[in-house]
Amino acid sequence: MLSFRAFSQSLNDSSYFYQQAVNSLNTYQANNNFLINNNLNRLGSAKLFYQHNEGGYKPVQQAHRTTLAGVFTEGINKFGRFASSGYFGFTRTWQDSLSWSTKGLEEDDQPYYYGSIKAGNFERIKYQLGGNLAYNLIKDKLYIGGGTKFLYNSSTRSVDPRPEVNTFNITVTPELIYRIKSQYFSIKAKWGYGTEISTISFKNIDYKLSTNGYPDRVNYLIMGYGLYKNNQGVAEPLRRMDKHYGLGFNYSASINKKVKTKAYFDYEHIQKDFYQTLANSVNRAYTGFYDTDLLRFFLQTDYQSGHINHQFLMNYSNQLSNDINAIFYAINYRYKQNLAQVKYLVHFNKTKKLSPEFGVNAVYKQVAKTDYSTAHYVDYTWLEPTVSAGVYYIPNKANKFYAGLGIAYRKSLEGSLSVGANQENLFTYWIAYPDYSYHTSSAYKIGGELKYVTSNVLNQFKTGLSVKADYYQKDKIHAVFQTAKTNIGNNLLRVDLSLNLYF
Template sequence: MIIVISLLCTQRSFAGVSDSLNVTDIIERSLQREEYYNTYAKLPSMLRFWDKGDFALISSGYSSSKGDYTHPQLLFSRNLLEIKTESVKTLSKKGLRFFGSVAYTNGNASTGEWNLSYYLPSNGSPFYYMVEQEGTWKTQSYDFNVAIQKSLSNRLSVGVAFKYLGDLNFRTFDTRNESYTLDMQILPSITMSFGEKSFATMGLFFNRVKNESAIRNKYQHGTEPERYHLFLNQGLGTWDNSPSQMRTIDARYGAVASFRYLKGSKIMDFIYSIYIADEDWLLKSVSTLQERKENIARYSYFCQDFAVRYRENRESGSWISNLDIKNILGTGAVYKETVGLFQDNYELFKVKANLYLAYLRERSLLRRVSANINFDNTGQNDFNYGHTIDYNNLEGTLSADLSLGSIERLNFIIGGYGSYKMNISGKHNPMAASGNFYNTQIAMPAFAYHTSNFYRVGLVLGTEFNLRESQRVEVNLKGDFIKPVSISNYESSASFTLEDNYMNISVNLVFNF
């Protein structure tokens, strides 16, 4: 059903000249899509009040990343191919507006030691499978998104958004893992306008993420068998060295509220969302004779997001500002059969903040200048060992884009950016876990990476031209280079040196209809 609606949105956009062709250039089209995902994907009933026109596109791209300056458990290289279609379509007479997108990616990757799960948990969970041996992977993903908005009256609008994401990650050498993840979300919302200058929105959402892994070794390992020994990580030194085959279900329940205020050419949105969640680790099979509990581990967490969106259009140019703050509080617990209760053994506190400011001018050589600041505060605690990890990082970025050529015919965009990330503070106290392999082989190398300082430089090249009157083509090439400049902690345990680096490159071909 989601695929049908997505394709229908695209086909209807193709039927006529899309309003996206009236958007001046690559940069404005990119901002248009970012604005959708930053605001309207979270508030589908607000689609009616989006002042941007409809658009439709089909894109294909290739991305590659490689280097030794990376988290020791994560990606040392990755190569991906992607194809995507995306569109917004308005049916004014029926009071309807649609968004639809379909994307497919396929590629391969190599990951570091002590990770049998491809990614590490993005929600802060301590639970994941691990073996010492590095991994090589084949990966695929299917991503479907649909939003529908209906105007009920001049003041009232309703909407609903659906998301379906399927991740298939296959570890190709021992230890094998066939990991299947299904991520489904539904988000209904309702918007009421109070005159012409203020709007209030309320919404609910339910998100269910299910992962199932099939883990096995194909070959017997006569040498270094310990490198293939399977563990289930449960904290910062707490682990199970003989885990059963399990599946995970992460169920999230939440609400979102927003308020929009208009004043002249200024638009300001305040968006707040909150949800509670339980990630349960369930045995795939339970024998009634053993009377074992199906749920053997749980990570419960509370998350809240606050965002401010500001846009002002002037004759001299446009200002855009975004502020995002996210907080996660999580607790990990393991079921103890001896007492028949869950016992807390891990806690997480995390705050991430981002401030973005940009100034844009149409038909100007200096098309856009922007500044960005990222802040990350992370704290972890393992109750069993008293093992604590805390660090604070700050990264600042400056960028500029030049527009060369003719917007009406052939146009070129040249952009560049540079950033510097510095560790503000870091404290690692392993306590009773000091001799634990988790501390020496995982925590110390990861802490060296998290508290290191680096610089990043990047280049963006783009061109666009009309293929036909109703079609505009973009070709984009992006690349960046990341280089560490100092290692604040555990230099001798780090998985990288100051001579290492990390590089990303991508190329995309986009057809706008």
């Protein structure tokens, strides 16, 4: 029993220590297919985390300074014919100098939301809960399972106009898995439902009643990328109802015990209705509708050759969205995005006390936004390749150390911005022009990470401490607009700290 316990603890903390193992652990919890086809029977972790972001190298509708703190727990457990995984997270966020946006989840593509020129401090609270559960219906052949995700987010700020945004979302994913020797095939469906309520209030009556005297305090309803209207004095909250429908295919296999591969392909359709309820009525006044088609593809392959471990990962997503604006009862806003990431890691001599790891990573992003009524069109494409190196040091059974370094360069590949004649407005000056300067700029990036895991603190559990930092330094700006109301900064710093417990 003691030998098994020691082996189990070593396996658990190693799953959170090695970078390739961390990637695999995240993959295992993506769906029931991957959960079943792995050699982990029981493990878990809990962490307290702190994150700080500061700098002006960012889009306009992001805060200059953001601080997050919270707790996150996760685990995997297999018992009898059951396999399960789950997680719980609580995050509190503080932001300063955030203007032109009251979005609850700060989604880039969202067309309908409130905003004002006046910047203010935001506080956000987020709860996340979810997991997967599978049952072996026909021994080692047929499995049934399901997953669920729950999210609640609340956002407020302390400056007039004062928003309060409450977001709720739940998704369910039933799944059927069939095994053929060392291969697992599965099909899953997805259903989701969500709501969001955005309320605006004022403490200063002068700001509330004025529409022109205090221009920075005017509350605008944004309706795309250039279209907006003065919403001052409207007391009824802006409401949103979300519906999600999807279908996915998952595949995992082990080949000769040296090669492991996992892949999935998902399609999801999302419908969002934006509306306000009429006073003393059950009827609704619709602002607009927003439909999204989303495709996702994922591939991970692990290969062990002697004392060398290889890992290849690829992520790709394609999003096509458009609204139906109630003013025109026609399409006014379109959003397109292609996002791809490719990563390769190679780890030498994992069983030695000192073992190096090297990697390459590339992120590609392409975005296009169109607002037909105001003749605003923008598109941009950038590529960010990274080279990294790290070293693991395990001097004894009680302690583990890791140090890693990565160097990257974000390169703007192409971009264009078009604004119709006589169509420039506040949105153009405050958001469209400076954001285009940011998205078509280039920057250097350097990042580092330190990890320490020990069993000297607690006898029954291993504890860990990790520190990670990324720094961006602006290199070139390809477009500068004299009429822009704000300019992007020169740098951005992000620091992550966490205290971890493995069990």
